[in-house]
Amino acid sequence: MRPVSGTVGQAEPVSGTVGQAEPPRVRAEAAEQEPGHRRWAGAILAAGMAVALAAAMISIPREHAALPAVARYALAVALPRWGLTEPVNEIVYGTRGFDTFGETFLLLAAVISVVMITRSREARRGYFGESQAGQREQAQADPVVETGATERAARAAEHREQGGHAPGDPAEPDTPDATALGTPAPETADAMTVVVRTAIRIALPVLAVAGLYLVAWGYSPGGGFPGGAVLVGVLLLVYAGFGRRRISRIVRPALLESIELAGAGAIIMTELLGLLLRGSFSANWLPLAAPRTILSGGIAQLFSASELIEVGTGLAIAVFALIGMGHDWAPDERAGADDPGGER
Amino acid sequence: MILVNYLAAVALLCIGLYAVLTKRNMIKMVMGLSLMEAATYLFMISLAYRAGSTAPVLLSPPPGKSAGDLVHGNVADPVLQNFCLTAVVIGVAVTAVFLSVVVRIAQHYRTLDSDKVRKMRG
Numbered sequence: 001m002r003p004v005s006g007t008v009g010q011a012e013p014v015s016g017t018v019g020q021a022e023p024p025r026v027r028a029e030a031a032e033q034e035p036g037h038r039r040w041a042g043a044i045l046a047a048g049m050a051v052a053l054a055a056a057m058i059s060i061p062r063e064h065a066a067l068p069a070v071a072r073y074a075l076a077v078a079l080p081r082w083g084l085t086e087p088v089n090e091i092v093y094g095t096r097g098f099d100t101f102g103e104t105f106l107l108l109a110a111v112i113s114v115v116m117i118t119r120s121r122e123a124r125r126g127y128f129g130e131s132q133a134g135q136r137e138q139a140q141a142d143p144v145v146e147t148g149a150t151e152r153a154a155r156a157a158e159h160r161e162q163g164g165h166a167p168g169d170p171a172e173p174d175t176p177d178a179t180a181l182g183t184p185a186p187e188t189a190d191a192m193t194v195v196v197r198t199a200i201r202i203a204l205p206v207l208a209v210a211g212l213y214l215v216a217w218g219y220s221p222g223g224g225f226p227g228g229a230v231l232v233g234v235l236l237l238v239y240a241g242f243g244r245r246r247i248s249r250i251v252r253p254a255l256l257e258s259i260e261l262a263g264a265g266a267i268i269m270t271e272l273l274g275l276l277l278r279g280s281f282s283a284n285w286l287p288l289a290a291p292r293t294i295l296s297g298g299i300a301q302l303f304s305a306s307e308l309i310e311v312g313t314g315l316a317i318a319v320f321a322l323i324g325m326g327h328d329w330a331p332d333e334r335a336g337a338d339d340p341g342g343e344r
Numbered sequence: 345m346i347l348v349n350y351l352a353a354v355a356l357l358c359i360g361l362y363a364v365l366t367k368r369n370m371i372k373m374v375m376g377l378s379l380m381e382a383a384t385y386l387f388m389i390s391l392a393y394r395a396g397s398t399a400p401v402l403l404s405p406p407p408g409k410s411a412g413d414l415v416h417g418n419v420a421d422p423v424l425q426n427f428c429l430t431a432v433v434i435g436v437a438v439t440a441v442f443l444s445v446v447v448r449i450a451q452h453y454r455t456l457d458s459d460k461v462r463k464m465r466g
Contacts, residue, residue, distance in 0.1 A: 034367075034368075034369065035368045035457060035459065036366050036367070036368065037365070037366050037367065037368045037458075037459065038365070038366060039366045041365070042362050042365035042366035043362060043366070045361070045365060046358045046359075046361045046362035046365065047358070049357070049358050049361055050354055050355065050357075050358040053354040053357065053358075054351055054354050057347065057350040057351060057353075057354060058347070060350070060391075061391075062346050062347060063346045063393050063394050063395040064394070064395055065394075067394070067419070067421055068421065068423070070423055071421045071422055071423045074422055074423060075400065075402075075414075075415045075416075075419065075422065076415055078402060078415075079402055079415070085401060085402045085403045086400070086401050086402070086403070087400045087401075087402065087419075087422040088400055088422045088425050088426050088429070090422075091422055091423055091426040092426050092429065092430070096423075096426060099430075100430060103430045103433075103434055106434055106437075107433060107434055107437050110434070110437035110438055110440065110441050111437060111440075113441045113444075114437075114440050114441055114444050117441070117444040117445060117448055118444045118447075118448075219401050219403055220403075225429050225430060225432075225433050226429070228433070229432075229433065229436075292403070311433055314437065315433070315436060315437065315440075318436075318437055318440035318441075319440065321440075321444070322440055322443055322444055322447070325444065325447055
């Protein structure tokens with residue numbers, strides 16, 4: 001039989017060939033069995049694109065060209081007008097501030113799309129474990145027709161992932177540190193091994209401080225985008241190493257989404273006050289501190305800190321909504337007469 | 345020889361394009377789109393490079409120069425670095441949208457094969 005590991009989210013239980021009457025194979029994912037789609041047409045189109053782009057690349061400016069005027073302008077105004085020693089930050093929050101504003105709300109729109117697409121049928125309070133609440137209703141609406149060993153294993157693994165105990169599983173301890181060494185297999189364990197957990201405990205404070213330092217200081221204020229990404233990495237490290245129960249008090253939709261929208265509101269206020277007080281959107285309305293101090297750059301520090309909140313919580317929401325996505329198992333109509341994937 | 349970087353970006357973009365055009369597994373199509381994104385990052389950062397330039401930071405200029413010299417001197421293009429900075433974050437969020445759509449399609453149709461997802465075909 002096909003070996004089935006305990007992880008959820010593999011392509012196998014849902015791939016098109018499983019469940020049909022074919023002999024069981026040990027490794028079904030060999031490369032030559034993968035269906036392609038008009039390989040030659042694709043190859044010719046991609047090669048043509050490569051030739052056209054390469055021809056264009058040969059004639060564009062290279063490393064000896066003069067800097068464009070917009071870059072010279074940003075370099076020239078960074079220190080006198082914004083008091084920032086780093087022109088990149090001056091561009092992000094000053095010269096191209098309006099663009100950054102738009103990109104922020106593009107990020108927000110993407111996060112909202114992920115939340116809308118991934119949410120389950122019931123009202124939810126947590127990213128994990130909510131599917132249990134509606135299981136009875138689900139059982140009435142969609143009576144389970146267990147189709148095979150693969151699907152049973154996938155459902156059991158998902159049940160375990162969502163916080164329940166599959167029959168026959170040993171009860172999990174409250175914290176991963178209470179687990180006896182070497183007991184669970186890494187595939188089914190809630191947390192990683194003691195070696196990884198110790199390494200994470202050492203690396204985590206360093207990473208968190210480095211992320212916050214990027215935001216507050218760097219060469220100058222303004223590092224909200226990379227700082228937010230680093231903080232999401234910190235959160236994911238804790239999740240990967242210690243399991244979801246350790247972060248469940250912080251990583252809740254109600255909390256993260258409120259903080260996210262507060263960050264978005266702070267960005268709108270920062271930019272709108274420029275319009276109200278200085279007559280142009282995203283103009284600087286705060287007094288300029290001396291360069292190379294933590295408050296230099298006027299609104300740059302405020303904008304950047306709001307951006308940290310927006311990016312950090314936004315990416316966290318997107319990632320955890322995706323990880324905690326429950327299977328909304330559609331009825332498997334293949335068991336009946338018609339094939340949902342076939343032609344109508 | 346920054347041209348090598350440009351051509352590498354073109355190659356990366358076309359590998360991603362080939363994956364999007366010819367793969368039927370939707371996860372691999374998303375991977376192709378991510379490759380195309382990565383090609384644009386490489387291209388923008390390469391385009392910002394100037395021969396012998398310093399980072400666009402007006403801090404601690406080399407001996408015998410002032411910050412004003414740095415403004416008019418040989419630095420990498422900060423505007424393109426800014427493009428890349430924001431594009432990375434947006435790219436992560438957009439990939440998350442793609443993946444969540446793929447997961448929903450997989451749950452609904454019980455397949456990742458884009459050829460078998462035909463309910464919407466007119």
